[in-house]
Amino acid sequence: MSGTTESSVPAAPLVESPERTNTRRVIAWGLWDWGSASFNAVVTTFVFTVYLTTAEGFGGETLVSQWLAWTLSAAGLVIAVLAPVTGQRSDTSGRRKFWLGVNTALVVIATALLFLVAPDAAFLPLGLLLLGAGNIFFEFAGVNYNAMLSQVATPRTIGRVSGFGWGMGYLGGIVLLLIVYFGFISPEVGLFGVTGDDGMDVRVSMLVSAVWFGLFALPVFFAVPEYRGRGAHRERVGFFASYRRLGASITRLWRTNRPLLGFLAASAVFRDGLAGVFTFGGVLAAGTFGFSAGEVIIFAIAANVVAGISTISVGLLDDRLGAKPVIVVALIGLVVAGLAVFVLHDGGQTVFWIFGLALCLFVGPAQSAARSYLARIVPAGEEGEIFGLYATTGRAVSFLAPMAFGVFVAIGGAQYWGILGIVAVLAIGLVLLLFVRPARTPSP
Template sequence: MSELAGSGAPTLVPALAEAPAAVPKRIVLAWGLWDWGSASFNAVVTTFVFTVYLTTAEGFGGETVVSAQLGWALAGAGLLIALLAPVTGQRSDSSGRRKFWLGVNTYIVVAITAALFFVQPEQNYLWLGLLLVAAGNVFFEFAGVNYNAMLAQISTPKTLGRVSGFGWGMGYIGGIVLLLVVYFGFISPDVGLFGVTGDDGMDVRVSMLIAAAWFGIFALPVLFAVPEYKGVGARREKVGFFASYGRLAGDIRHLWRDSRTTVYFLFASAVFRDGLAGVFTFGGVLAAGSFGFSPGEVIIFAIAANVVAGISTITVGLLDDKVGPKPVIIVALIGIVIAGLAVFFLHDGGQTVFWIFGLALCLFVGPAQSASRSYLARVIPAGREGEVFGLYATTGRAVSFLAPTAFAICVTIGGAQYWGILGIIIVVLIGLALLIPVGRRLKH
């Protein structure tokens, strides 16, 4: 079906029908380097360094209070993402400025990351730190929508899986390389590089400048190497911002009517992706609380876990192209369930059990995430990549309470922290059950 003149109705041509016959390796590398660089925000800002600084530095007002305020700030950011991501993605498609908005959103995140340098460990600066982290999350998700939408541009139907896996794996490994730099260069030693110490939080604050520079530098290649999007989506009639919501509602109706597989997958993937996120969110907590890891051992395990996830994701991306993304996701989710149950039932084995089966969990998490992205890229109607990946972000945010809630309920019922593992496994199983009936096996 072709696009209806003047109606703005979406085309039903698959996005991969617009994919090039061949893509130079330099363009794929340039695209993957954005993932490598963007991991600075995930690994250094939101996971291991800056948020830990906010919640543990005494000057900010106490771990419990600040943790709650951080939670509320991130919840507000999540709400904005859920409301705005599909429309901003749609508008970048229809304006034919997908790469432009990737650049704008990326360098807003870079600027926000650099601004974290000014957050001193004093209560008066807490609001600034919370605001910057929340805003960074919003614009990072917007950038991610544009970045994911490029997947069909920089891959062919035969290479989509390996390209997606390459980018996701680069993100894991790049984040760990940067984490090693800032941890052993500034945070761990009493006197770090350039004479930086922990006085006034300077070790963490300088690390934010390093993280900003890292992202800013590695985001450049994709902006120079990948051409701007000029496909069918860029030829849709332009509408105003608020009118975009009306178009979005109409597009969702068309999507439900004509590409129902995409809608079903959005819901199924939202559930199992939240379970995957729970593996990393609670992995360090379980390592320390249930298996006796010291803080240093947790960081060492985190580094090993991300290396394993990165290598497996890059490798399994090749399998994605041979058998299709859905079998890869299903096998990965089953592997997560088996490894998670092993951690639960063999927890008395201590750290050895966690090292073996915890790393096994990480072996499957990355491939499931990457194949999820490649699956969606294969079923999105042409010209709708930004919009649908915006919905991908929205549905993920809409159910982001599942894994934390299931974790807390199981801990309460079982009376011990390791029972939370079952909560994560339950969410993964529900996602798997929702995924199995989705669509037919995709051609690849």
């Protein structure tokens, strides 16, 4: 390992890192993020979770919000246990793209099955189960997708390519939310004669979202070659033996590159806070600030515009200044904006429009810079395993934001108190990140 830092010099070449950026591959890779907006924006943030917590028949806003939090926490535990091993095995088998395809397909199926969730308490367990399963498979897919970053970007363009991917996700969310809103949710009678009776407008939106993800995920499988870098086709080991190998990898990193482990720990906390902003953003808009289902989607469109532009733009600064300064500034902005939403909540929708959009201004750059930071310092041939650890460390504490949200709601007796829980998680992650020493880049 060299002693250079992430912020001072370009990273050493990574496995299969191209000599120049192939625009066709970058666009195809980014289209997966564009398609994934169907799950991130429509399912988990602005439409389906809002439907669960606000539709009459499921059990009431507060109760369902708490069950939603516990479900996502349980899904996070499953991801924490399995993600690094699935990433490691995709490295060693040379089937990174294959497993991206399998898990993407499972997310598409789970999304489509949400059509079955009618607004009745009897269907709440099914809705929560499919939502939890979708989160699990989406994270597994993300491990392999993130590991592909070094296959489509050069060491000098990792920041902007990562930002392009995140930005494509936000922009894809805008287009899909417009389709869902004007096609099904806003009109009294939408496309194909769909109405809001029996939650059909939301339920059909789930089918549209499934098709959207499936279609836009396809290009990456044709444009980006299967992983054939260093480490592929090593001797395969059994499932439980994979954990012994994982333990050995962590021990080695502890001895040779503790800053990498420090970053994994710090990012685990602040990324859970970032996830909380999106997971509970739509729920808060509807429950605390009185947004209708249609108004939530309008806000979501504006939020994605702000997040997409800021993420793509800040990607250029990431390559010039380094990822850590970008993350620190973004987290400070998130804490300030979150506190403003809580303190000024009596101001109603105007407050949420102003400071909710401010939150979106900072969320995307923090997410993108965290991914590019890790991509620069991951040891060659271990992208899948390390990004699996990235997912695991995040999911190992993924109960934090949902639990903190639920605890503060219980303490304050009102939904808006959950904002303080999310802010607390972001603040803790910021403090931990400040103590992370400059990360070492891997030797070629």
